[in-house]
Amino acid sequence: MHLYTDFMTIGATVGGLRIGDMAVQLFFFLLLLFLLKKFAWGPVMNVMEKRENYVAGEIESAEKSRAEAEIAAKEASDQLHQTKQEAQKMIEDAKNAGVKQEQDIVESARLEAERIKQAAQDDIQNEKEQALQALQDKVSSLSVLIASKVIEKEISEQDQEALINEYIKEIGEER
Numbered sequence: 255m256h257l258y259t260d261f262m263t264i265g266a267t268v269g270g271l272r273i274g275d276m277a278v279q280l281f282f283f284l285l286l287l288f289l290l291k292k293f294a295w296g297p298v299m300n301v302m303e304k305r306e307n308y309v310a311g312e313i314e315s316a317e318k319s320r321a322e323a324e325i326a327a328k329e330a331s332d333q334l335h336q337t338k339q340e341a342q343k344m345i346e347d348a349k350n351a352g353v354k355q356e357q358d359i360v361e362s363a364r365l366e367a368e369r370i371k372q373a374a375q376d377d378i379q380n381e382k383e384q385a386l387q388a389l390q391d392k393v394s395s396l397s398v399l400i401a402s403k404v405i406e407k408e409i410s411e412q413d414q415e416a417l418i419n420e421y422i423k424e425i426g427e428e429r
Contacts (some may be wrong), residue, residue: 396421
């Protein structure tokens with residue numbers, strides 16, 4: 255048996271390696287590898303694959319979110335630009351409305367002044383006509399007075415005409 259133990263032991267002087275022990279250890283090692291592959295490696299690889307898919311999905315989601323954010327930022331910028339244009343248009347419209355209202359007010363005031371001027375001219379014309387009527391009445395009464403004095407004095411026709419013309423000139427100068 256000694257031979258057998260010598261044969262099964264390599265380098266016995268240094269502590270030796272026994273082939274039987276090595277075969278048993280190799281068997282259990284292979285069994286351990288098989289069990290690890292079957293019960294641990296598969297689930298670990300599944301977890302790693304799930305993790306890889308999750309990370310890839312997150313990256314894809316982040317890229318998609320970034321693209322959506324860029325689109326939203328562009329839309330917001332466009333909308334801001336459009337809002338600024340609309341505000342500018344409103345300001346221009348308000349200015350134009352103000353200018354138009356100013357022109358309307360000036361035109362209305364001009365028309366009112368023209369109306370007042372025309373009314374004043376009409377009043378002046380009426381007053382002038384009334385003054386002329388009053389003057390004619392006065393001339394008539396003076397003519398009657400002159401006529402009564404002429405009748406009293408018995409003036410000639412030429413003297414009577416001269417007196418009437420003289421009174422008319424005096425009245426014309428008074429005006």
